[in-house]
Each structure stands twice: as structure tokens, then as C-alpha cells.
Amino acid sequence: METIKYIIKRILQTIPLLIIVSLISFFIIRLSPVDPLAELKLNPSVSPETVEKEKARLGLDKPIIVQYGKWAISFIQGDLGVTSTGEKVSQKLAERIPNTLLLTTLVIFLTWLVGVPLGIISAVRWKTPFDRLMTVLTSIGMAIPSFFFAVLLLMFAVKTGWFPIGGLTSPNFGEMHFAAKIIDISHHLILPVFVLFTISLAGLQRQMRANMLDVLDSDYVKFARAKGVSDNIVIYKHALRNAVNPMITLLGFEFAGLLSGAALTEYVFQYPGLGRLILEAVMKSDINLVMASLMMGAIMLVTGNLIADILLIVTDPRIRSRA
Numbered sequence: 001m002e003t004i005k006y007i008i009k010r011i012l013q014t015i016p017l018l019i020i021v022s023l024i025s026f027f028i029i030r031l032s033p034v035d036p037l038a039e040l041k042l043n044p045s046v047s048p049e050t051v052e053k054e055k056a057r058l059g060l061d062k063p064i065i066v067q068y069g070k071w072a073i074s075f076i077q078g079d080l081g082v083t084s085t086g087e088k089v090s091q092k093l094a095e096r097i098p099n100t101l102l103l104t105t106l107v108i109f110l111t112w113l114v115g116v117p118l119g120i121i122s123a124v125r126w127k128t129p130f131d132r133l134m135t136v137l138t139s140i141g142m143a144i145p146s147f148f149f150a151v152l153l154l155m156f157a158v159k160t161g162w163f164p165i166g167g168l169t170s171p172n173f174g175e176m177h178f179a180a181k182i183i184d185i186s187h188h189l190i191l192p193v194f195v196l197f198t199i200s201l202a203g204l205q206r207q208m209r210a211n212m213l214d215v216l217d218s219d220y221v222k223f224a225r226a227k228g229v230s231d232n233i234v235i236y237k238h239a240l241r242n243a244v245n246p247m248i249t250l251l252g253f254e255f256a257g258l259l260s261g262a263a264l265t266e267y268v269f270q271y272p273g274l275g276r277l278i279l280e281a282v283m284k285s286d287i288n289l290v291m292a293s294l295m296m297g298a299i300m301l302v303t304g305n306l307i308a309d310i311l312l313i314v315t316d317p318r319i320r321s322r323a
Contacts, residue, residue: 010309014302021298022075022291026068029287037287043085054081058287071291081288083281089292092277097296099168100274103262106193108254111200116247118201119208123216124235134205141202150195150268157191164188166270192269196262200254207250211243251308 037060041051055061057079059070074081080089122131157163164170168188169181176184215221216239224234263275270276274293281289 006313007306007310010306014306017302018295018298022072022295023068025291025294026071027064029285029290030064030067045085046082050082054288057081075292075295080292083286083289089288092289093274093292093296096272096274096277099272100262103189103192103196103266103271103273104254106189107196107200108251110193110197111204111254112251114197115201115204116208116244119205120212120235120240120243122205122209123212124231126213131209134209138202138206141198142206144199146195146199147264147268149198150192150265153191153195154268163191168272188271192262192265192271195265204247204250208243208247211246212239215239215243245312248308248311251304251311254304 037051037054037058057070057074058081059067062070078090080093083089083092118134122134125131154165157165164187168185170176170184170188173181173184216235221234221239224238225231262271262273263279265271266273266276267279274296278290278293278297281293
């Protein structure tokens with residue numbers, strides 16, 4: 001019961017955060033001298049009635065605080081307006097969010113699957129050739145900008161022809177059977193996943209290594225070894241449980257971190273994700289699309305943090321006792 005109360009309290013605490021994010025985003029965008037409906041007005045396929053409807057919905061002829069209130073009410077009601085091309089914002093988000101969740105979920109899963117064991121091995125084999133090699137490799141991974149790495153891999157794909165150079169599916173995707181569709185999507189995901197995986201892996205492995213080294217140097221670990229407890233029990237039963245808790249906290253930030261880091265990667269590979277959508281919307285000053293995308297990003301961050309809090313309650317009895 002106490003755990004449920006703690007989770008409900010954490011959910012309620014996210015509401016002020018989302019309001020602050022929306023306020024900052026809205027005022028920064030609206031204080032720009034650019035007309036938020038400029039692209040919509042220039043689009044010949046959009047009727048004047050649609051433009052006037054959007055103008056009235058956003059209250060552009062009213063004070064900016066009133067505009068924010070009208071936007072917030074519309075957002076809560078699920079009316080996200082239209083993009084500069086006349087499409088519904090909700091439809092664009094529905095197309096892009098599953099693609100971003102697919103990409104980020106794959107990257108996080110692979111990063112943890114590889115990064116945590118490598119961090120443990122590096123800590124256990126501290127100052128060995130393996131540890132020094134991993135230190136060099138992770139330093140290179142952290143130093144390479146994701147955009148530059150993505151461009152290099154794109155050039156590699158163009159020259160070799162081994163990988164698709166854009167999108168999530170092939171032109172004949174609709175004609176494929178189920179197994180072929182899965183293979184086609186997987187083939188398109190290899191390069192963007194590899195770019196984000198390489199960048200994320202470097203930081204995660206180093207963090208896990210540092211946590212394990214701290215725990216392995218603690219008094220209770222030394223005492224357990226002095227009593228003759230085997231290394232496997234000391235490392236995997238005692239040390240790992242304490243070293244992994246800070247990593248679970250970082251898990252919540254990986255969703256938002258990957259969203260921002262994936263924007264340029266998605267743009268290079270023309271991947272139809274939320275990060276690329278936000279970048280294109282900002283370049284076009286599409287207020288409806290920018291605000292909706294930013295709020296979706298904030299919701300992803302809040303959701304990630306909530307998942308991390310729940311996992312911490314499960315893994316750490318000290319937090320359960322305080323919940």
C-alpha cells in the first residue's frame with residue numbers, strides 16, 4: 001500500500017514539471033518575431049478557413065498569457081491543431097512516436113545488455129590490459145559526435161550498398177509477407193541503432209565500472225572476502241546490487257537523452273522519428289508541431305523517471321522502507 005502511495009505521489013509531482021516545460025517552451029516560441037502561421041498561410045493547399053480556425057484556436061490576436069491558456073486547454077482536450085502542411089498534429093505524432101519508441105527501446109536494451117557486463121568485467125579486472133583497452137575504446141566512443149559518426153556510416157552505406165540509406169521501410173514494404181517485413185525493418189534499423197548504441201554504450205560502461213570499483217573498495221566487501229566468501233558471491237550477490245542502483249536512476253534520463261541525441265541521427269538517415277520531426281518543426285517555426293513534440297518528449301522523460309523509481313523500489317529495500 002505504501003508503495004502505491006509513493007508511485008501516486010511521484011505521478012502527481014510530474015504535473016508541475018510538465019506545466020513548467022510547456023510554459024518555457026511556449027513563451028520562447030511565441031516571443032519570436034516569426035508568425036507561427038506563416039508556413040500555413042503560404043501553403044496553397046490549405047484553405048483560408050483552416051488558417052482562420054487555427055488563428056482563433058491559438059488566440060493570436062490576444063495577450064500572450066491568454067494564448068498560452070487557450071493552447072493548454074486545447075492540448076488537454078486533445079486538439080493539437082494542424083501542421084504547416086495542413087495535416088493534423090495528432091496524426092503526425094501517431095506516425096512518429098512508435099518509430100521513436102522502437103529505436104530508443106532497442107538502443108537502451110542493447111546498451112544495458114552489453115554495457116553493464118563490460119563495466120563489471122572492467123572493474124573486476126581493474127588495470128589489466130582488458131580494462132585499459134575498454135577505457136581507450138569508451139573514450140573514443142564518448143569523443144565522437146553522433147552526427148559526424150552518422151554521416152560516416154551513411155557514406156559507408158552509399159559506397160558499399162550493404163545497408164539502406166534512409167527511411168524505416170523499403171518502397172515495396174506493403175507487398176512483403178510478415179517475416180520479410182520484420183527483416184526489412186531490422187535492416188533499416190541497423191545503422192541508426194549502431195550510432196546511438198555506440199555513443200550510449202561508452203558512457204554507461206564507464207559509469208558501471210566506476211560504481212563497481214567504489215563498491216568493491218567498500219568495507220563490507222573487504223569483510224566478506226576476509227571471511228572467505230567466494231568472489232562470485234561477493235561480486236554478483238552483494239556488490240552488483242548496490243552498484244546497479246545509480247544506473248537505474250540514469251535509466252529515466254536515457255529516454256530524453258536519446259530523443260535529443262537521435263534528432264540529428266534521424267535527420268542524417270531520414271528516419272521517421274520524433275527527434276527528426278521536432279527538428280524539422282523548429283526549422284519551419286511550426287508552433288503546433290513544436291509544442292506537441294516537446295510535450296511528448298517531456299512525457300517520455302517523466303515516464304522514464306517513473307519507471308526508474310518503480311525499479312528502484314523493487315531492487316532497493318531502503319527505498320521501500322521510506323516509501
